[in-house]
Each structure stands twice: as C-alpha cells, then as structure tokens.
Amino acid sequence: MKTYVVTGGTDGIGKALALEYLERGQEVLVVGRSAEKGEAWLDAARERDAAGRAHFVHADLSLMAETRAAIDGIRSSFARIDALVLCARHFRTTRLVTAEGLENTFAHFYLSRFLFSHHLADLLEAADTPVILNVAGPGGGGEIHWEDLELALEYDGQRALAQGGRLNDLLGVGFAAERPGTNVRYVLLNPGVVSTSFSGQYSPNVAAQIDAMRQSAQSVEEAIVPILKVLDAPPAALLSAFVRGEPLSPHGPGFEVEEARRLHEHTARLLGQ
Template identity: 45%
Template sequence: MRTYAITGGTDGIGRALGRLLLGRGDRVIALGSGAAKGAAFLAEAADLDAGARAHFVQADLSTLAGMRRAVERVAGLAGALDGAVFGAQRFQTTRVETADGLEFTFALAYLSRAVLGEGLLPLLERAERPVIANLAGPGGLPGTVAWDDLQLRRRYSGRRAAMQGSRCNDLLGADFPARHPGARTRYVLYNPGFVRTAMADPLPLPARAATKALALLLAQPAAAAAARVRELLDSPPPEPAAAFFRRRPVPMTGPDFDPAAAARLREVTDTLLADPRRRV
C-alpha cells in the first residue's frame, strides 16, 4: 500500500485523484481549507470501503503557520510518502493579503508548494520511488515574475497573479536538482490544460457563466487530468526534474526554467520565510 499527500485534495483534480488512489487500495492524506469538503471526502472514501485509508487535514496553506502545521500533521500520519501532489490554488479577482502580509495567490499557489516540498522531502526519501507532482503551468499561457514587485502591490490582476505563480513554480521545479543533488525523489511539473473545476467560481457572473459554458465544450473532466497525474506518480520520469503539458514533455530550457532566476527566487523565498513582511 502506497501513501500520498494531496493539497487541494477535496476539490477538482485533487479530489478526483484521491478517489482513484483510494479505489486501487492506496492511502490518501487530503489537505484542504474547508471542513465540509473534508467531511465529504471522508464520506466518499467510506463509500469506497476505504475509510481506514483516508485522512483529511484541514489546513490554511496561505499562511506560513498553516503551511508548517500541515507538514507536521502529515508527518504525524505517515512515516513515509510515496508521493506529494500540490494542487491547492484559488483564483482571486481582487488583491488579498494573507495574515503574513503576502499576496494571497503568491502565498498559496507558490510559497506553500515550496514549504511543503522541503518539509515533506524527508518522508518522500524513505519511499521506493518518491515523486513530487506540482500541478502548475509549464508550457501554458505566458507570464512573468515581477521581481521588483512580487506581491503585486502596484498592478494587480487575478490573471497576472496566477501566471506569476505558474512561472515561480517552473523555477521551483527547475531548482530542485540544485537544492537536492542525489535525491531519489523526482520532481514533476504538470500542466493539465483546460479542466472542468471550480476555478471559475470567483469570477463575476457574466465571466463565470461564459467560462463554465466554454468548459463544457472544450475542457477535459477532472478525472481525466487526475488519471494522467496517477500515471506520473506510478512511472515518474528518470530525470530529477521534468515538465509536461498534458502528455507532451516540455523542455526545461529557456527563461521559464533559467537556473540563475531559479537561484534568485530561492534566495527571495528564504528571505520571506525568515521575515514575510520584508518588502519584496
């Protein structure tokens, strides 16, 4: 029996993946912010006769305290992890600051993955073929890292924040071999493309309705994207780090994966973890 931790595990792709893994006999630790959705996840697990293998950790992954507490909770439930899947994200139409003074999307979609990846790595290294699967945006829509204004205090938009989060995760994955030379854990960046999830819910009504209608026509179901993640967990690439857009490999070259930019982001991240109210 293998053990997996999934952030965003009570919604969308994370929830569908948890169902697939439980259905084949694995153990799943789902992390999410809402108690009601956590209870629904546990009820679904019970319906699959998998109640003893399902765990819910309620966590606020937008705050440093919540991120660190989540690592502790997972470590308390599992002595080893076969995989950690990072899927927690929430689209914000307006700029919101967390309790640490950080822009919400930056904190949830990027920083939580940096903290949990480092914090859970000792558990992953105890497994036979450990994998970190970061559901981000390699090879997708363009975006840049606002090095002079990472918290987007001056020109915020939900799309700009989401795209910056994707680019930060590209650099996080590219930097993994440099941070952990010789690690057995494989780091996989995976862009599922257009998927039918609740990501459009925060949009204003006209845009929300249009996006949901378009999703019915063009987007793949969450279960299909989850099946691809399961494949990557079962058969990780041989390289220390790899990226995919759906089934197409994305070369980890060019500015999105630049080693110097990755090292720069690592330094900025270390500064923020030491003092999140530093102005960056």
C-alpha cells in the same frame, strides 16, 4: 501500501486522484480549506470500506502558519511519503492581503508549495520511487515581476496566476538544483483547461469567461489519465515537465537555474528560513 499526500484533494483533479489511489488500496491524505468537503471525503472513504486509509487535514494554505501546521501533522503521522501531489489553487479577481501580510495568490499558489516541497523532502526520500507532482502551468508565458512579486502596484488575477505558474516552474528547478543526489523526481504538469469548480472569487466578467471555458474544457476523468501515468511510473529525470501528457523540456527559457536560485533565496528570506 503506498502513501499519497494531495493538497487541494477535496475537489477537482486532486479529489479524483485521491479517490483513485484510495480505491487502489493506498493510503491517502488530502489537505483542504473546507471542513465540509473534508468530511465528504472521509464519508466517501467510509462508503468504500477504506476509512482507515483516508485522512483529512484542514488548512488554509494561503496562511503559512496553517501550512506549516499541516506539514507538522503529516510528519507526525507518516515516516514515508511516496507521492506529494500539489493541486490547491484559488483565483481572486481582487487583491487580498492575508492576516500574515502576504498577497493571497502568491502565498497560496506558490509559497505553500515551496514549504510542502522542501519540508517533506526527507519523508519522500525514504520511499523507493518518490515523486512530487506540481500541477501548475509549465509552458505558460507569465511574467515574473521580480521587484513586485506580490503585485502591490498593479494586481490582476490572471497575471497573478500566470506569474504563479512561472514561480512553480522555478520551484521545481530549484528543488532539483538544491538536491542533486536526491531520489525524488520533481514533475511539473500543466493539465490544460479542465472542467473543475474553478475555486475562487470572480468578477461578473471573469465569471462569464470561466463559464465559456467550461464549454470546451476536458473532463476531470480525461485530465487525470496522463497524470496517473506520471504518478504510477515517475520519469527517470530528476526534473521533468508535461503539458497535457506531452513532455516539455525543463531547460532553457523559463527554467533558468540562476533565476531559480534567486527565487529560492528570496523565498527563504521571506519565510524566515
């Protein structure tokens, strides 16, 4: 039996993946901010006679204290993780600073994934063919605002998400650079536009844009097909990237090792590591 940890596993792509592996007889832990959705996940497991293999950790991943507590809970429960799937994302039209003094999207979309990736690495390395699947946005054209990563001067929700995608690209590059001998495969994956709940806080104009996107978006069932292929047979390369199932070179512009190291050092300082 394999162990899967899925952040954002109570909704959308994360939920579909979690249910798929639960039905295959695997052990699955999901992390989510909604206690109600977490209970629904456990109910679904009970309906499948899989309650003993389903776990839920309630955490707001925009808060680093809750993210660390979730990681500690996972570490106390498992000696090995076969796959870490990072799906949690939350859009905000307006800028929000968390109680810890961090911009919400930067904390939720990037910092939490940094902590999960690095702080669970040893449990992943204990597995035979471990993989981290970071569902973000490789291939995107977002700009990294190095002097204002939390966008205090000019916040825009789309800009924050686009930058977050780039930061996660560099997270993957940095993970591979920090652990050249690791057996963990780091996969960056852009699923394209998928008809999910689009968790977030939207202005009326942005909400209308989201509704329009839903009309042509692929279904969750379609979107997870190439994702399952990657999880079931992780690529041989230490770092790889895919856009809607098609491989993308994780080298060159957007994936510079020097920028990844710069970001890693900045993040470690910010998090007090």
